[in-house]
Each structure stands twice: as structure tokens, then as C-alpha cells.
Amino acid sequence: MITFLNACRARFIEVDQFLTISTLADQAVCTRAVVTSAKSGNLKWRKMSNEGGNLKKATTEPHVVKEEVIAAGKWVKLEKTTYVDPSGNTRTWETAKRTTRQANTKADGVGIFALLKRTLHKDCVVMVKQFRPPMGCCTLEFPAGLIDDNESAATAALRELKEETGYTGEVVGVTPVTCLDPGLSNCTTQIVMVNINGDDPENLNPTQQLGDGEFVDVILLPLNEFQNKIDELLQKENIIVDSKVYIYAMGMTQAFAKPNELPVLKQ
């Protein structure tokens, strides 16, 4: 097995759905094994480490030891995170964090999947386009924003939707806390699903309530052509689409077209 693994230069490979093996540089090192009980469908984890080529149970759960602030601004800070890896080695990581995280809220922010339903119109996903300074260009995103102190994800979503798009909606679902860019930052979001009754008088002339420095364009994209319409926009304009948005669009296409095949994308 180890000889076979030595031939594999991949850092992470899966063997027979039983073993997950990583190789480091030239030396194959079994870092952990995943044992699946096909009958029960239960997933059991066994931490393994190799010492002298033999698999042994690792003694350490990976964990953070220390977090030191290297630099801090009003909104963002940079920390040096000291942690112990699964094989027991102490390492460091450069971590970006928001300074605004509330102790009593589950996620930093919300993203809003808002579906506008109107008589005699196609159902449309409500999207926003805005200049994002870190990107140096405009992005196409779901409406989004930070969760205020003592605010639920659902309340934050309805507030942000109203502010950024002018629409009033009804929450139909909230996702678990999800991470956004875990190799860089601890930022988390919950996606909130919102239905908007576009025939309701309060939604006939939606008026944004933007704060100072906020400039947001609202873009309505028909749900049944979501990916195509995004692709058209990307071709026309110098914008970057949020990965959550694009993967959702690809999922929609795949679900409707060929559920068992990955979508082939034009470059």
C-alpha cells in the first residue's frame, strides 16, 4: 500500500471509500483513515499517524492554542494563529477576522436568496451589483450584510433586503452557519431564503434605504435562466460573480438538465 502511495504525488487521495491518505513530499504518510459502514450508512473516523511505516492512532485532535493580534483596523484584524495539527505538530497560520463579530450571534453576516414572485412575470432572483474595494471592481452577489447585535439571521436578512433593494419579503428558511473563505478567515454567513410578493402594494415601487457610501444596483434575474443570464452579464461587463451565486446557478442548471453529470462550462 505504501509503495503504491509513494507513486501518488497528490496531497490527498481517497482509496476505495475506505482510506483517505495524504502524501507529504516524497514520503507517503497515512494521516487518517475514514471507515464507512455501508450497511448502516454511519461514518466513523479513526485518526491514524504513521511511525516507521506503521499506522498508529494519533494522540492529538487538531486544535488552536493561541491567537495573537498582529494588526487591527476598525473592521478587520490580522492574527497569528498557533495550532496543533493532527500529527501533533505545532504550527502557525495567518488569519483575518472581522472585528464586528458579536459574542451572541451565530454568524458574522447573512446572504439573502430572495425570489420575487409577480403575476405575469417569470420568478426572479433579486441580485445586487456594487463596487467592492477589495476586489477593485464590481461584483454580482446576493444581497447581504452584517448581523447586528442581538439580531437573528432572519431579521437581519429582511432588514438588509429592504435597505439594499427596497423589497419586503417573508423568510422561508435559514441555512446552518457556513464558512466563506476558511483558509483565510473565520468569516461566516447564513443564507436566508426569502419570498417576495411582487404584487403586494409595498413592493410595487421598491425604494432602497442605502447608507452613506453605499451604492447598490438591483438586478433581477429569471430563476429558470439563472446561469445563462449571469454568463451574459459577465460577458457584457467587467464584474466578478460571487462563488455562492455561481455554484447555486450551476446547481440549478445541473438539476434541470442532467442531474447525474457535471455541467460542462465554456471558458
Ligand SMILES: Nc1nc(=O)[nH]c2c1ncn2[C@H]1C[C@H](O)[C@@H](COP(=O)(O)OP(=O)(O)O)O1
Ligand atoms: N472590511 C470593511 N472595511 C471597511 O472599511 N468597512 C466595512 C468593512 N466591512 C463592512 N464595512 C462597513 C460598511 C458598512 O458601512 C457597514 C455595514 O456593512 P454591511 O452592509 O452590513 O455589509 P456589506 O454589505 O458586506 O458591506 O460596515
